Amino acid sequence: MEKVNANNKKQMKQKVTLKQIAKELDVSISTVSKALKDSVEISLDTRQKVKAFAKLYNYKPNNIALSLKNRKTKTIGVIIPEIVHHFFTTVIGGVEKVANEKGYNVIICSSNNSFDKEVINMEMLASGSADGFILSVAKETQLKKDYHHIEETMSQGMPVVLFDRIIDELVCDKVIIDDAKGAQSATNHLLSIGCKKIAILTTVDYISVGKLRTNGYLRALRAYDIPENEEYILKIEDIDNCEAEIESFLKGKDIDAVFAVNELFAVTAIRVLHEQGKRVPDDVAIIGFTDGILSKHFIPSLTTISQHGEDMGIRAAKLLIDKLEGDESVTEEYRTVIIDTSLVQRKSTKKTKD
Amino acid sequence: MEKVNANNKKQMKQKVTLKQIAKELDVSISTVSKALKDSVEISLDTRQKVKAFAKLYNYKPNNIALSLKNRKTKTIGVIIPEIVHHFFTTVIGGVEKVANEKGYNVIICSSNNSFDKEVINMEMLASGSADGFILSVAKETQLKKDYHHIEETMSQGMPVVLFDRIIDELVCDKVIIDDAKGAQSATNHLLSIGCKKIAILTTVDYISVGKLRTNGYLRALRAYDIPENEEYILKIEDIDNCEAEIESFLKGKDIDAVFAVNELFAVTAIRVLHEQGKRVPDDVAIIGFTDGILSKHFIPSLTTISQHGEDMGIRAAKLLIDKLEGDESVTEEYRTVIIDTSLVQRKSTKKTKD
């Protein structure tokens, strides 16, 4: 459905440049530039005239020209696997916060989990649009193990900060959570409230965070002398269609708790359990990972491991800006910041009172 | 927690420019430029040499220089009120899709619902970083009714496309849904399954979409000859703390349905109703607005009005790019695209069989 409006000829007030001001005031471009910067080289009289004129015509220096001249853009490129994703957007929120404070602009691109798009975005931003990168790599990139675009960018002197889905082999700043430790404490929580038969819903192994969380789960079990049981482990292949996998996995299985490595698996498990006539948390306790919208608002609300996405973004941005503005000493060392996770207790793991 | 890695001196392979290639090959800059473009002016021999060299050194033209020269950036600026928001990110997804197809870059900024930040972001992007804007205005801007930054941008010849939270007074392209109509069909659906005492959970009036949806609700009631009842209308002030408001509103109220103007209100209503001992959908039917994560995964899953965010983004991007690349005729007319909403039936309004 469309409506079309006729248009009254708008009078364009094209952007005014130094050159135009100079011509108008019959002085040179350099005089205008200096006057606007309050240089003592220029007489007070001229300064005032120029500034008044500039204000009147709403002069704003052209960023592109400045970028070209200064050889820096004051822009941070952020590339994430998915834009429609609560965790990543909270990270972006953190990045923006710091960036804006420090006078940086933020360009966000989504790789859509595609290796090719990640490369394209990176090259595009690297060729003049951004001074440095904050990046969480695409699934495909993790699978393919091809990091030439990232290495190339770094070798051109542009700092890169990896977060969440990082790449161990790459020598650069990183911001992560201790996924294994978070998973371990999630599992510990289930053990501590008396659960013994704990299933895990995780991802296939090439997703680094999935694998790490699985490891944490196993570690917790070992510490409790509970033998690893393949039957309690489901590695979900197709996230978009996880319900079917979870359903057949859970069918008739004798468990008293589920640890899900993300929100979606957690709530899907609850739904499936409901349909199978089990109650959460009374029959089966559920714990998730990532403290997003679903966890907060679901019924029952989800006990979960918070990754503190905003903090991650803040730390990542700080690391990057330090690199961008720092001297040699800062430029030459690489940090890995590990953000502490925390257990957020809600109703999906209500303590059983027996 | 931090780890510091010592760093083996990286050998920087600084970005190579036309000038460097020219010097290396002992030809002029223009020859290099033309050779790379396969100009017939240049001998085949030279062309091949230049291209080989450029490839070897991974030459990529500098975007900034190109932008300066061409006076366009091939970049779309998107400004949204919140980045951590499912609907807005789906819109961005749509924008990116079209933009990438057409060779445009996308810069996303969040105004955080602040008027000042909206102005700053806009001015920053307008001074050279973007060719045009896709914008959903901040709450504060709607309250303040100060649109000078948008008008100014437009008068400088940069096209602006408004979406979702638009401003009627502004003459520019717009992409919206018919909020009132969507709300009306939501209400109609409730009426059609036999509900008679329908409450609405909406926002305060200065939020344009909230007001429009309230109007739609009222229109639907009128069509059924149901008198407007103030007692059934709750205008929520503090979204972050809506639970308390909803709780006291719903307490002891005799209703058989709730229409919530967003997901959060809807699921909060369900939670409150649960606590008050009522069942959804058996005692009270619920319908929401915006088809997001919560609606899809909640138990019961939510019947809702889908706004088709991705489509909105696609249309907005197309409108903008048409303006950017179009000739006069296209530049001089403004369209308002109305995206059709649709009713997504799920379990929160299961048909009562009586």
Added chain:
DNA sequence: AAACCTTACGAAAACGTTTGCGTGTGGAAA
């Protein structure tokens, strides 16, 4: 009157491109 110093400004280069036009070289035609 010559030498000097301020003051106030302009010229030009630089950032990395693209492109219209000018030009030197060589060979072919006259």
Added chain:
DNA sequence: TTTCCACACGCAAACGTTTTCGTAAGGTTT
């Protein structure tokens, strides 16, 4: 031998800044 024309390339301007350096005008010292 002269004239002409392709051919292959370089020059320079332009985009909008910033900044270094040069310099004219005018006044102040000797």
